[in-house]
Amino acid sequence: MLLLRVGRRKTTWELENIDDIIKVDFWANGEPDLRLSVYLIDEHALAQTLAEHGASNRSGSRGFQNVDLSSNRVPVVTLGDSFFEFTRVSHRELHFSDESELKEFLEALRSAIGVRLHVVSRAEIKAYVDSHAADAEWVSFTAKYGAWKP
Amino acid sequence: MTHAVPQLRGRFDDTNDLSSALEHPKPPSPVRFVPPSVLRDWKGPPFRSLASSDPYRLVALVVGGQLADHDLTYAAEAVGLLPYSAQLVEVLEWLATHRSPVVREGVVYGLGGHAELSAHARSVLARLAANDPSPGVRTAAQEALEF
Numbered sequence: 001m002l003l004l005r006v007g008r009r010k011t012t013w014e015l016e017n018i019d020d021i022i023k024v025d026f027w028a029n030g031e032p033d034l035r036l037s038v039y040l041i042d043e044h045a046l047a048q049t050l051a052e053h054g055a056s057n058r059s060g061s062r063g064f065q066n067v068d069l070s071s072n073r074v075p076v077v078t079l080g081d082s083f084f085e086f087t088r089v090s091h092r093e094l095h096f097s098d099e100s101e102l103k104e105f106l107e108a109l110r111s112a113i114g115v116r117l118h119v120v121s122r123a124e125i126k127a128y129v130d131s132h133a134a135d136a137e138w139v140s141f142t143a144k145y146g147a148w149k150p
Numbered sequence: 151m152t153h154a155v156p157q158l159r160g161r162f163d164d165t166n167d168l169s170s171a172l173e174h175p176k177p178p179s180p181v182r183f184v185p186p187s188v189l190r191d192w193k194g195p196p197f198r199s200l201a202s203s204d205p206y207r208l209v210a211l212v213v214g215g216q217l218a219d220h221d222l223t224y225a226a227e228a229v230g231l232l233p234y235s236a237q238l239v240e241v242l243e244w245l246a247t248h249r250s251p252v253v254r255e256g257v258v259y260g261l262g263g264h265a266e267l268s269a270h271a272r273s274v275l276a277r278l279a280a281n282d283p284s285p286g287v288r289t290a291a292q293e294a295l296e297f
Contacts, residue, residue, distance in 0.1 A: 009223065009252055009255050009256075009286070010255060010285075010286030010287075010289055010290050011251040011252045011254075011255045011284055011286035011287060011290075012252065012286075014251050014252075014284055014285075014286055015251075015252065020219070020220065020252075023218070023220035024219075024220045024223065024252050027220065061262060061293075061294070061297065062259065062262070062290065062293055062294070063289070063290075063293050065286065119289075121293065122293040122296055123293075123296065149297075
């Protein structure tokens with residue numbers, strides 16, 4: 001299982017400074033995000049997760065570079081606000097007491113970042129959306145929000 | 151890197167007309183005259199909201215040189231939500247030479263918003279896809295050209 005954090009930027013982990021990494025990808029409302037939103041999923045569900053996440057957030061057309069945050073830290077079960085049931089139910093949060101704890105967690109994770117990154121291309125997301133366009137949830141989504149083009 | 155900075159003209163409080171707000175780059179003029187009033191009431195992201203509520207301020211922030219890289223990347227992306235304008239593409243092209251890969255990735259997403267209408271945007275994306283030193287920026291640019 002993966003505890004997948006959807007990446008906002010493909011270049012985040014190219015940055016040298018962990019503070020910059022936090023500000024780019026682990027930041028919310030002007031401060032470090034101490035309740036990281038993640039998805040507990042099987043690896044085969046990557047494209048579905050990214051498609052549903054992207055559509056629900058009206059993300060721009062792109063692929064995503066994501067990171068597996070699995071560790072001995074216990075995720076908190078929290079219903080996500082995704083339009084889709086799968087990503088609502090698989091949503092979790094990782095809670096941290098303060099910025100230093102978050103920083104320490106990410107620093108440790110960074111040493112093995114190569115095996116934790118999971119890239120999902122735009123083409124894979126598009127293929128998923130195209131093949132599920134007739135599914136009830138996607139039909140309902142499109143009727144409510146209009147077509148989402150990954 | 152040194153590069154031309156698109157100049158802003160006109161007053162900041164009297165129009166949201168982007169077409170009158172930007173001129174072509176005039177090297178080498180490191181213009182930094184976005185007045186403090188533009189930033190005074192700004193509380194930070196989300197820039198996506200700013201794109202619809204105050205596009206003029208969004209562009210002023212992008213060219214103003216006062217945003218940190220981690221904010222500038224999202225501001226540049228939000229420029230892609232604005233109605234197409236050749237001048238906006240010029241702003242993004244200028245920003246495509248930024249030293250930070252995170253900012254250049256934001257530029258890619260901004261340009262992606264205009265790529266279907268603008269050959270210029272596509273040419274900048276193609277350049278980034280082929281030559282950018284960052285693998286993340288190159289991949290993002292390649293994907294932005296897939297439409």
